[in-house]
Amino acid sequence: MFIGMDDTDSNERMCTTYLAALIARDLEAAGFGSVSGDLHLIRLNPSIPYKTRGNAALGFEFLPAEDTAEFRNRLISFVSEKIAESAETGCEKTNPGAVFIFEDAGSELKERLDSFFKKAVTDVIEITEAEQIVSAYSIPHLSLKNGRGLIGALAVCGAMMNPGWDCTYEYLAYRDPVRWGDQSVSPRVVDTDSLIAADQATSPGTWDTIDYSEKKYPFPVCVPSSGDPVLFGIRGESPEIVRTAAEMVVSEPVYFSQIFKTNQGTDAHLLPIQSAAEMIPLHSYILEGTVVREVQTNEGGHDILVLADDYENLPECAAFEPTGNFRKIIRKLIPGDKVAVYGSFKNNTLNLEKIEILFLAPDISFENPICPVCQKRMKSAGKGQGFRCRTCKTKSENKAETAAVRKINIGFYEVPPSARRHLSKPLIRMNNHDKSENEE
Structure with missing residues (x-):
């Protein structure tokens, strides 16, 4: 089965990546089955005005321990209760949604969700369109408040059911919940020098760990400033490279970590x-x-x-x-x-x-001509009369063209x-792909 969820965070607290990773662990610990493959982090259209922070939907494929209607219902209730307990529903923008799609859903739904996924990344989708899909295919779901999270929940399932899109990976380390909240009270402790060392050791396989644009003050882009659960995140081309970089980072104790398959850094939008x-x-x-x-x-x-x-x-x-x-x-x-x-x-x-x-284009400027005899700049001889060197009396009819470098x-x-932006493809990645294509 495929489990998708979205819109559980607020501008300052919670993170749907954290909640999805936690639910996946809790499902396994409770004996419901096992996660199959990667957890997915799918960024949607970055221009949507009602997003909270990064407009990401989360999902994972799960192999239930039993295949009965009663077991499915218990599993769905378990996940729904976890989301309802943890989502920041007090925030006006937060409207959680989750869907549960089983392997026997059929090829028609698979194709429709493929189109829905691509549209959610590049276009604007109304809640009614998501509700129509949920209704038409009798998809078990959770919808809190206005249920806008159903859009992302369906989109991430479309991504998981239709692999083959350009992907990258992100390693996210999470803080102990007692450290969440106001950064003036519990500031994140992540050593910048260790981030720089990790970046230099793994680049170009990783990117956007450090911003070197201000060379005197390298800025750790991968460390957030809000009160959410994320301690730091490393983005890169493979699970192995982001894990290697993360293991070099010196920080406060990591509560737990998770690697996600994602469409970040792909220009998919x-x-x-x-x-x-x-x-x-x-x-x-x-x-x-x-x-x-x-x-x-x-x-x-x-x-x-x-x-x-x-x-x-x-x-x-x-x-x-x-x-x-x-x-x-x-x-x-x-x-x-x-x-x-x-x-x-x-x-x-x-x-x-x-x-x-x-x-x-050539950057052309026009100046008074230079005297060929004394190499001094000529002066105007009067309106419509060209130019003349006052010393050598040489003349020129036109101004001289100069092409600046x-x-x-x-x-x-x-x-x-x-x-x-999360979805923007960095040049370091574009250059790597061009190099790989040339080598092939």
């Missing part, structure tokens, strides 16, 4: 499109265009890039202030440069996650790890 006319709010896109004006910085420190494609001007593209040095790259773009932008479309703005520079190169640029 991005939709390639040909025209800005196709853009819909709360979706994420890849789109090519040409810079049409100088980059402008607004009062909030956000850099605004305006592009045009073959059909029309694009909405503004924004490199927000928290993206740090990425904004310096954006500021170097000039009209005529051709780029591919990657990001989410909200409030009529494409929020940049990364950018590929495809073509650099562009301090930027063709290629990809990304926001720093501390500003990166």
